[in-house]
Amino acid sequence: MKNEGGKENNRHSTPGKKEAETLIQTVEDYRREKEILLALSNELTKVREKNDLLHLFKKGIKGLFYISHTIITLIDYKDETYTPFLLDNEGSPIRTHDRYQEMVHSRFSLNEPFIQSVLQASAPISFLLKEVMDLPQSPPFLQVNYEKGVTEILMTKLMKEGKPIGFLHIYTDKPEGFSAEFRSIINGIVPQISGAVSNILKNEELLKEEKEKSFLLDFSSEIAAVRTKDDLARAVHGAFRKLNPSGGFVIRRINEDKHTLSIYVYDMPNVKNRKIIKELENTSFEMNDGLQNRILNSAIPVLLNTEREIRRGITSTYLQYWKQLGIENFVGIRLRNGETNLGILLLDIDEINVRLLKGICAQISIAMANIIANDQVSKTQGEQAFLLDFSKDITRVRTREELQHAIFTVLDKTMHTKLAMIRVLEDDGIHLSAFMYDKSLFTKVKDQFDNMAAHRITVDEPYTAQVLASEEGIMFSVEEEIKSGNDYAGLWRSTGLKNMYALPLRVGDKSIGTIWILANRLSPLLVKGICAQISIAIANIQANEKLLTYKKKLEIENDYLKEQIKTIYNFSEIIGNGEAMQRVYRLISLVADSNTSVLITGETGTGKELVARAIHNASGRKDKLMVKVNCAALPANLIESELFGHERGAFTGATDRRIGKFELANNSTLFLDEIGELPPDAQAKLLRVIQERELERIGGKQTIRLDVRLIAATNRNLDEEVKAGRFRADLYFRLNVFPIHLPPLRERQEDIEPLANFFIQKYTRSTGRKIKSISPKVIQKLRSYTWPGNVRELEHLIERSILLAEDGKIDDLFIPESTGTDKTNPALLLNRSLDEVERSYIIETLKRCGGKISGTGSAADILKIPGNTLHSKMKKLGISKSDYFS
């Protein structure tokens, strides 16, 4: 039953008193109605919010008339629906209905007969629920109310500027329904209710805007105080807590590579899985993954569905994690400062308040840009400060170890990388050898690296050539180099770093080497600065090392020269024109110019060293010092190090690097005296050096090429030594290329007098004595002596004679008495008297017989003389026990 119209007009109009009473009643009713209307109107104009209106319905209307409950619905024209706006939460009987929540959130279509009839009615219109609820398309709330005992509904449309904006629903569960008076009053206050609803809407809008503004204002003042990333995290965290207490947020920043984004600050309160957090924290996500780039390209916030994005084929792992975490929807917004994208903000929320989010993001973006700029500035300052320190450190560096420490530290601190290699150009200007590197960088490929590092390369090696030719160095992409088949790239790849930065080290315009640094990205300015410092430091160290080497060499040469001054015959010419010596001179002049090894043999004191020196002085090497090694004078265990040198740490006690005599004699002559005394080990090594013309220091890896002319000398018969196995045959043949035999003095009688005169002159000079002449007797004596000590003995004899001479004349010679022990020396044998011969033979026999003088097996027995005779002979010759028990 529809019942339209303001008032029912069903009152009886009987004449008389009753009529008068009725009239009075009617007037009274109108008066009451008017009062109610007035009161309600006054109340309605004060309504500002939902609660006011609710209160009015409850107290103002419900107090006067019976109704079960009222609600107000609003029309949404965008989809032509109406939806609950104001609900009577206390009085409504349908609150306990199963479908109550559904009703509260439903949007009911305007395009159905029930509500259309309300829209077309010009006044409140009532319906009996049981009549309308089952009509096709009728809204379900009619049924719901009916099921909770409601019988009738009074629908009134609310109008604003001639257009319906919503409906006032009034329900009753009383069978008598709504009275005419009630309908009339409702009709009367509809404009005020409409006005009140508009006011509430406007007010809510204002409040919402107000709230947003104050929120943004608060946020803005918090952001203004932000100085660091942590501050930002706190401020953003606080703000989003207010908006959505349970949801998290993530700010990702575009990394320096401009291709990826990494987490910057975040708060994920619902995520308890540490592993996932760690994974999300430590991964750089590809910018163009189909999602992040969409957010970055969108001027407005984007609402995203995790499942849909995964189905779209976006493979970035964070989506999988979010799915695991149960995040269904999220909002993505770009963070942008001016025209530059900084990153994205991801929010775990389901709806978008564009204005608010844009406000928040603008603030975050500015803060983020400031922090990044700030970080950049302090990073730059830090780097500069560090470079300054580095520069100071570098100036103090004197040794490789100090430099290594300084370089490793600076690379680690400023660039978080390690030194791959510094190669330094050698003196020849062609080869580059490894100078310094950080072994820890290549632990995975240690052997290969050691191999390649030990290999000396030349400036023509393609990569080195490129680097040396470049002005400011070259960057090699490890991936590309692998493709192009670079041998080194394999090593590089093992480090996991992407690029190899190679720069030339230069001092002024001069290249001194190359530096190789592996990193993903380096600041070119920084690298350049550091390289300049390193170049200077290396040049200093090289100069320092060179200086030390020279110093050492000079010291050794100096020592050696001092020694030489003491020992050598102080004349440069060999005295003697005899035929034997002429032969020697000829040999010297033949061999001197060549580089042939010479073996000088001859008895002791025959002047082997003088001949060696003469050969050296007549050769092209005469400008350099001839180096002499006396093989007999060195202990067996030192001889190798003496000859070949050693590296620091090669053996216990090797505290320093030592340059061997061979190296010292480079480009000169090495004179190996007493070669026959060389121990077998050293012989082998010597042979190798002679054959290969190169050597390695003991404990060293580097081979050193040599150009040494070898002269060996010995007073032994090397032939016999070889036969006896004491001297290596192969070494002997190497040495015996050009043998020169020096004759003993007794075979060059004619030279004795000139030699004697020479020595007299020499020693008169040095002693200050004046010797005018030598007596002929003395000359005769010199000639008749056999000179077992040869020229050296002659020299010493003359020296002694000068010292003993009186009156400036040498009258006598003090030729030593033979001790009689050295019978092997033929020279000694020849000069002995019979007594001497007899004496020494008896002593020798006694020694053989263990001192037994008589009896069987005694000396007397061997000598075939009676024991007594031997006794008396011993007494006569002065042979005591000490002679044969020595």
Add this chain to the structure above:
Amino acid sequence: MKILVIGGSGLIGTKVVALLRQKGHQVIAASPSTGINTITGEGLAEATKDTDVVIDLANSPSFEDNAVMEFFQTAGRNLLGAEISAGVKHHVALSIVGVDIMQNIGYMRAKMAQEDIIRQSGVPYTIIRSTQFLEFIGGIANQATKGNEVHLSDVKFQPIASDDVAAFVAKYALAAPTNGIVEIAGPERFDMYDVATRYLKYINDPRTVVPNDQPAYYGGAVPRTALVPAGHAELGTISFGKWLSTQLQQA
């Protein structure tokens, strides 16, 4: 289906919304006044949520060259961005016949930019290029008026009634995406000055139409056949005469 009509309160929009609602679809008529703004992005994410088809009928509030370009680019990017994220299955947009050959006109460049954004978005689409609406004739006459004379050329003109346009839009919106362009036009082809003459006469307008042979559209020189379909086009059913009679009834 849930269908979002951008510009749902405009000339074509209201008709399309009504047509689709008649067919029982859940239609959201979007416009800044209903809280859905493609320029600011307001309400866009909510509106596109669970939406199957988006029909873009919005027009720029300003026709200045830069403003109109800015409008179609921003709106297009925002709208299609939201559609991608929401998983919308069909984007339908209304464009103009000959838009590609009238690139000397700022508005046409902007519409072309809108089409390009749609084509590049990856969202399945149907672009409907329409000829001028019959409703435009008054406006065309006005902008060509000098004093009491209306100077119009013999450029070919095949106007279509907005009811026909709305019907085509609704039809294509409910069909599968063509991922291409379809052209729609009125049933008859005229010279522009001729249509204007007849229109003014019909509504008893005192202005006289002065024909010329310099084909132009809103001040921009165009090829004589720029405004009419070159190949196949779907033709509306409402003729000029029929349309005129309904106009008079309304007036």
